[in-house]
Amino acid sequence: MGLSYSFTVKENVLVVRLAGELDHHEAENLRETWKEKLYTQPIKHVLLNMEAVTFMDSSGLGVILGRYKEVLQLGGEFVVCSVSPMIGKIFEMSGLFKIIRQEENELKALMTLGVAS
Amino acid sequence: MRNRMYLEIASISENESFARVAVGAFISQLNPTMDELMEVKTVVSEVVTNSIIHGYNEEPNHTIEISCQLYDGEFDLIITDYGKGIEDIEMAREPMYTSKPELERSGMGFTIIENFMDSVEIESSVGKGTSIHMTKMLSSKKTKVVHE
Secondary structure, three states, rough: EEEEEEEEEOOEEEEEEEEEEEEEHHHHHHHHHHHHHHOOOOOOEEEEEEEEEEEEOOOHHHHHHHHHHHHHHHHOOEEOOOOOOHHHHHHHHOOOHHHHHEEOOHHHHHOOOOOOO | EEEEEEEEEOOHHHHHHHHHHHHHHHHHHOOOHHHHHHHHHHHHHHHHHHHHHHOOOOOOOOOOOOOOEEEEEEEEEEEEEEEOOOOOHHHHHHOOOOHHHOOOOOOOOOHHHHOOOOOOEEEEEEOOOOEEEEEEEHHHHHHHHHHO
């Protein structure tokens, strides 16, 4: 099934929407593209929309943690939204929710990052 | 019900999704819950990925064996590689530990495996390989026990 993704910039927020399965096989391409989008535009915050992700394992966690660290370096905040219960369990287990704020959906998350709809 | 399945795959990352989908399809005959199915698929993905990245250093022409058995609702899963083995199993099991931080590994693989399976045994010898034996009771059986 694979993974597809789109990157949109709203003010200073990079919105990353993932769809499909995020595993080790998909992780590398995602990482490369994500880094390029992060550093070639004036970005401060990242919003990761997980709504259409049907599978994720610890390789996905690695990619998310890596980008989280980069956003901290930029002085911004990393927010995740629309996390399914199963993926939420994996986030919980790994302590990710202790460092990354979770919002219910993209609209709410963007509002908290100061982006007017 | 008794059933078994054996799968041998090449150590390439394309096979991570194939392996988890194949094992998922195999256990579906026991009508597991969606959560159980996802948990098993996640575990297969974790172990196969470990074999590819750590066991075989991402060299493509090695073998990973996946052996599954169903016995009265208990699912038995053994995944074996003949790679470099794990030097310190206790350390490998530690949450957040990874031997390859440069690859942006989260170090959460074993933690996820242990959370999603009922039992996990790791046998490994350096230079020979690693075999992970896991079991999980699936709920179709759990429900039956309740009614008995």
